[in-house]
């Protein structure tokens with residue numbers, strides 16, 4: 001009988017990735033209803049120090065496979081190992097970070113296990129069937145990000161597997177009970193067809209809306225060339241990243257990875273300054289835990305003022321020109 005909420009613990013350079021803690025929060029929401037154990041899985045050459053990092057993370061069990069060689073980025077081999085692990089653990093669900101690594105490995109795992117894989121969930125909810133079994137409602141934007149859909153894995157098919165977008169859950173900070181650690185033996189680490197020639201660390205992008213403490217968010221009210229140039233100069237002065245609403249991403253003013261909202265990204269900056277944004281729920285859903293939220297809009301009835309701490313009713317052009325002069 002499938003049981004357990006399993007999480008793939010991704011790591012890089014000997015450190016567990018912060019997204020693991022976010023998935024542990026999601027797992028705790030599921031556990032509140034189903035009462036299942038939260039299980040972390042990790043596959044690595046030097047497993048011990050990764051297991052040590054996972055022990056206080058908030059799960060009930062850690063399952064590890066120690067590989068003799070470094071398998072990082074050898075997704076063909078890793079997917080085979082993880083498939084065998086899941087067959088042994090038999091969880092009812094697997095939560096995977098929607099990162100390039102998570103997507104690449106688990107599309108292969110899903111194929112090997114013959115189960116589905118929902119990509120890029122922004123919310124996971126539990127529900128009960130008439131026969132008393134629980135299942136997970138996997139909510140995600142779809143059809144060109146224009147609608148929200150709920151995906152359910154067919155009854156009787158386990159595990160329910162889903163990748164979850166980074167940033168939609170906060171990192172788990174609750175208590176950790178005694179954790180049971182199991183090193184799984186007798187799992188074959190197959191040869192890989194991939195040879196890793198060089199690992200180049202990702203650029204630390206200080207302009208990332210996910211990393212910056214201050215984010216200036218532009219909306220359609222700041223879309224005109226001249227207005228957007230002002231917004232950029234303002235952001236530069238504050239050393240802030242620039243995010244935007246969906247219309248700005250659609251028009252190419254900002255790249256998609258800087259779109260904030262239900263079908264974009266979720267940000268948690270310390271300071272958010274919103275300029276020419278009406279405040280549609282699909283947008284404001286993507287701004288969480290901000291300590292200071294300031295909004296500028298010409299329309300005193302704009303919905304953005306309902307979520308902002310401080311609102312300035314005025315023309316962004318006049319205000320920014322005055323500030324920058």
Ligand SMILES: Cc1cc2nc3c(=O)[nH]c(=O)nc-3n(C[C@H](O)[C@H](O)[C@H](O)COP(=O)(O)OP(=O)(O)OC[C@H]3O[C@@H](n4cnc5c(N)ncnc54)[C@H](O)[C@@H]3O)c2cc1C
Nearest residue numbers: 146219220221245246261262263264276278282283298316
């Ligand atoms: C399924 C679905 C998913 C969606 N996902 C997202 C998403 O992820 N992110 C997202 O942003 N949107 C999303 N949307 C779109 C969302 O509903 C809104 O249409 C969008 O957020 C509006 O963008 P906006 O505020 O820039 O534009 P508008 O709604 O047009 O607002 C522009 C604002 O600028 C103000 N303004 C105009 N001129 C000035 C000026 N000179 N100075 C100051 N203020 C000025 C206006 O008063 C107005 O309030 C989604 C919609 C759907 C249906």
